[in-house]
Amino acid sequence: xxxxxxxxxGVLLLPVAYFAVxxxxxxxxxxxxxxxxxxxxxxxxxxxxxxxxxxxAKLVDRLIVSVGINPDKRPLFTPPERVELLQRVLSDxxxxxxxxxxGLTVDHVQRRGAQVMLRGIRTVSDIEAEFTMALTNRxxxxxxxxxxxxxxxxxxxxxxxxxxxxxxxxxxGSLIHLEQFVPDPVIEALLGKLRK
Numbered sequence: 001x002x003x004x005x006x007x008x009x010g011v012l013l014l015p016v017a018y019f020a021v022x023x024x025x026x027x028x029x030x031x032x033x034x035x036x037x038x039x040x041x042x043x044x045x046x047x048x049x050x051x052x053x054x055x056x057a058k059l060v061d062r063l064i065v066s067v068g069i070n071p072d073k074r075p076l077f078t079p080p081e082r083v084e085l086l087q088r089v090l091s092d093x094x095x096x097x098x099x100x101x102x103g104l105t106v107d108h109v110q111r112r113g114a115q116v117m118l119r120g121i122r123t124v125s126d127i128e129a130e131f132t133m134a135l136t137n138r139x140x141x142x143x144x145x146x147x148x149x150x151x152x153x154x155x156x157x158x159x160x161x162x163x164x165x166x167x168x169x170x171x172x173g174s175l176i177h178l179e180q181f182v183p184d185p186v187i188e189a190l191l192g193k194l195r196k
Contacts, residue, residue, distance in 0.1 A: 036060035048155035
């Protein structure tokens with residue numbers, strides 16, 4: 001009879017329906033959550049950063065976007081301001097969170113339990129430096145994989161330095177120019193900072 005157990009020679013036989021249940025995805029142990037981390041100064045966050053983040057968020061279950069604090073740099077935006085801008089820009093991505101850290105990126109990756117370090121490459125000249133850094137990080141933390149994403153062609157020329165120059169020296173046309181380089185929430189904050 002379908003759905004009943006039978007015993008044959010001391011072996012318990014299950015009907016096919018039971019195997020279908022046992023093999024269904026809900027009954028398997030789920031795989032561990034794959035966590036990625038994308039670190040940068042984000043001073044300010046650009047459309048290029050946003051593009052890498054949105055593409056990277058599709059590759060992992062959870063993506064942590066981390067604002068790095070470099071004591072040797074004098075950023076335009078404070079760490080809390082950069083975190084807030086990122087949160088506003090990425091608010092529609094449910095699997096992305098934003099935090100802030102000091103110290104080595106690879107140490108922060110380990111602290112957050114990430115298995116993947118996401119890196120964006122804009123130009124060919126980026127590759128050598130990123131390759132060296134990836135090898136160093138592999139030595140420091142062999143269990144963390146570095147994944148490179150090439151910048152989309154329309155964003156490969158964008159840099160935070162360029163954006164600051166446009167905002168500072170662009171005059172009345174700054175707003176129109178900045179729309180091509182940074183997300184909307186960043187424009188007002190950027191102009192406000194530079195015109196004080």
